[in-house]
Amino acid sequence: MPETAPRPIRHGSSIGQPLTRRDGILKVTGAAAYAADHHPPGMLYAVMAVSRIARGRVTHLDVAAAKSHPGVVAVMTPQNKPALARHPDEKTDGFTFRLDLLQDDRVRYANQPVAVVIAETLEAATEGAALLDPAYEAETPAVGLDSSEPFTPPAIGVGDPADMATGDVESGLAAASRRIEATYETPAQYHNAMEPHAVVATWDGDTLDLDMPSQGLAMAQARIAGLFGIAPSDIHIRSPFLGGGFGSKGMIAGPQVLGIMAARLVGRPVKLVMSRPQMFGPVGHRAPTRQNLRLGAAEDGGLTALDHETLTATSTFDDFIEPSGGVSHTLYAAPALATRHRAVRLDTGTPLFMRAPGEASGSVALEGAIDEMAEACGMDPLAFRLRNYAETEPASGKPFSSKALRECYARGAEAFGWSKRPLAPGRMRTPDGLLVGWGVGTATFPALMFQAEARAVLTATGEAAVAIGAIDMGQGAWTALAQIAAEELGLSIEAIDFRIGSSDLPNGGIAGGSAHTATAGTAIKAAAADAIAQLTALATQDRRSPLYGAGNAGVIARGGRLVRRDDETRSEAFAEILARAGRDAVEGKGAAGPDAAREHYAMHAHGAVFAEVTVDPDLGQIRTTRLVGAFAAGRIINPRLVRSQYYGGMIWGVSFALHEQAVMDPRTGRPMNANLAEYHVPVNADVPALEAILVEEEDPHVNPLGIKGVGEIGVTGSAGAIVNAIWHATGRRVRTLPVTLDKLL
Amino acid sequence: MIPFEYVRATDVAGAVASGAEPGAAYLAAGTNLLDLMKGGVSRPTRLVDITRLPGLAAVARRDDGSVRIGALARNSDLAHDPAFAGAYPAVAEALLSGASAQLRNAATAAGNVMQRTRCPYFADTASACNKRRPGTGCDAQGGETRLHAILGWSEACIATHPSDFCVPLVALDARVEIAGPAGTRTVPLESFHRLPGDAPERETVLEPGDLITALVLPPEAAGFSGHSRYLKVRDRTSYAFAVVSAAVGLRLEGGRIAEARLALGGVALKPWRAREAEGLLAGRAPDESAFRDAADAALTGAEPSGDNAFKIELARRLVVRALHRAAAGTPERLPALPGSVLAPAPEAPHA
């Protein structure tokens, strides 16, 4: 079933063109249907009751009160929940996270679901959930990084080792003429995509139909299949549009499974949408960190050692360790380099990937410390970074597959006007006497590659149907991937029936790690090549074709025709080739995955972000008045969309530097600002001037399309640049994020 | 939200009769009430919809020079009323520094006065709160207190009143017109909100059935129009509650301050009028030393109620800043970022 049929676009179509979004009309007219916008016939509403304690047991739920509320149909509790085929705490692989699915009466974090009320109306379900009024046996929760003894995690991030060292850091520090040690702290942050997690679930026997935002359809399908003991192919998930994901929709979230369970329980379709406060618990977060950096430098500013130790947190019942040290592996040429990660267990929901997981928190600390060392050396912070430019990846010694960071520094500095920056802090003021500061941060993010499959069908009309279960969570897959398909098939984009966002399409992999365009795009490229090869074989082996005898390598697809390379006057339309061959279509299949080049090269996107802040000298209020980012990320499919990704990332940098933090009550372990009025993310007025420069970069190794990914890099560098600019404005190094005004008084 | 009875009032007397019933609450725009009902903080069993009461949305200038702001005047309409904003620029600036354009379009003048604290422990029904459930204690103390009160708080309650609008109003001696079961009366806004003491659940002087029908600014309130500002320190450039705010009105005569008005927001459970500071300013030249004295006086008795000692010094500095800005003259046009301390200083003073 076609979830969407993006209407024709109005501009050019091939790779590199700044097409406007093909889903634009749907989105600006309100016609783009997100999960919670669906209403299958007979649908009921489910609302969760969540825990008000962070640790302990639920001792009582007033089920009778909830059931007596008019309109309430059922109350799902640990006692009557549908049986699951697999325990929600069973881990089958590293990407399986433990879920809270009413398995028992234990509470292991605040806002954990403890029951679900299902009703005829949303109002009844909502009040029914309130009437449950749980009673608890509360235990003292572990809150904060000092609450328990740190342990060495077996792995960090998605499986990297906790500790890494090259060279002898202690000797490097001892040999240094300048040393700094700085401890940066970053708070817990919650993804808070504008769209709360939701599901509309409909069972038909043992087949399951879902409208559900998901960054990874096949993984969600597999997880649901395992939990309910049904075949993945009996689960259909539609996710054509996500209202943002940022990592929190990478794995199916517990509340979404609860919606499916509720539908099972009542035998009717059920819609479950999380409330905003409920988003601060069961759907992941960025864990707090405390990062201690020790740097040594020689007289000339060359780093002699870099030591980056991270203390972070995970939940009491599962592991996700924020890999903050990773940025130190790649950015600066320190001959001796060590990173370590330790963690404590807190009574929180399990942390998860959140836009630039590890890189974002690590970058702000590293960029701050690098700035401190530049200051210690009396050097311009940009000159210091250039002095320590890594020609090969410091941790691995591998060459970079490409690295245009120098150009990023140069072009960003030029656009920003960096050369006019006074070295000393506190020297610039507005005419009104407000302090002005300029700072820089280096951006970096790995160029990853996951696995995906795609299908490209050339049809008798000379058009194509391209299908892949890819995901558009705002980055622009509807547009960019279609551009790749058009390019590789030699068709105009209007001639392609392009489908994504549904689990009955070939597995498009996960939209994460800034790797989706590269991965899904490569699969589409391969599928297109397969289809064109089949078509070429039909033509070149047919004596009636003007392409007869040209051989597969002898033709190219362009404008809906195959054209001989050696004689462009000889060509034939796709439709003619198929018609003569008596074929309705040729179907190409393609797949993508990491290849051997990854063994030989370090693959990263890079960038440089320059920030200007204005600070009130007496009152401490801060505003980021200008941000200029220059980024090199390989081949750019659509510069309009890429610029938006950079802007978005840079605004996340503003948010990281100045705004975001979950405020935990130290006694109860509950987030006390679990709403969007008090959990601040930037508003429009917080980001007056943004500029993103797209620095050209060709990468022959990273993947067949030369794409590095742009979704997360903008967060890195930006937050550090802002924190450094605050120092430059005020002379104050604030090392506890976010930098709120009270820290400057 | 619990089911409720809905009564659409057509006249004030009927509204008051209906609103006097136990469990009743008045509904105007509902921007605060619905929020509280969704959070389970307010659970009225009857909503008396006053939005159709005739005549209550008007802003009327009276012959004596006073102005009567109808209870149902929308925040944005009031702020954008050129005559009103010209006469009471700090009130307009305060209104426009609050919330968002959407909320200002809906929220009413009386609703703004009646809004409840943003203390997270008040909003959270799982926390002990003497204001929400008398006698249960105050979980804010020892908890997250960065934005809590520094003036007028008690062991029972350390919350603050969140209104911007009320701060210049209280400085300008606004009065609250109330219709109640026993008839109509007016009370000074300054004594309308109560400090917590040992009964923080009694937030205002309103009795059951009492309905605010108007806010009245006295004739002399317009005398400060040439030198008035509202400044609001906040954690975002816009759409954030005040960390601390200050409303200032000055009457300058012959290079001296003839009369000063000063009130603080975000510091106490009520808009905080700084009368002692006003007295110190009278007769002084509008300079740094006078302003510092006033700031010290305004914060006399201030004490942290938790991790918020910074607010005392912040408030002092803000008072000085607001006095300087007011002395420099009310801007011809409201700044692009109303109330923002980071907005450029006004180019062309009015008057």
Add this chain to the structure above:
Amino acid sequence: MSVDIVLTVNGTRRTIPLPDLRTTLLDLLREGLHLTGAKKGCDRGQCGACTVLVDGRRINACLALAISLDGAEILTIEGLAEGDRLHPVQEAFIAHDGFQCGFCTPGQIMSAVGLIREAQAGNDPERVREAMSGNLCRCGAYAGITEAVLEAQQAMIQQSTGQRPAGRQGEAA
């Protein structure tokens, strides 16, 4: 306890049964009328994703009780375009890439339409930013949003010579 209210929704006057008095305008639009363009991002007036025009003014539909709006005129994102002809604000949002995920977009656009009608911001980007600050965008499309509002407002002023029906144009001059 079902009562009827009368609303004019996107130009059509209709009598709407209200089975539950607790229903907000947002829930009525989304769950009752299946006008799902307005989004629920917070349900507490903190994000602006539910912005619609009520009697010509932009408000948060999540904090308005439907029954209290009996008789009102509602304009939602679904009623903004004229057939296939997009409203200038919609056009400008596409042209300036004023959105990514699109979830906050209906609210942003309705807020922008309201802002232009309010005619307080003029062509000052700073005033537009301030006036759009009640609409959160987690993707961070603010730069494009501000450009789109300014451009659409200009376009509407230029078109205000009578090419478009009254009420479409901003009064800004």
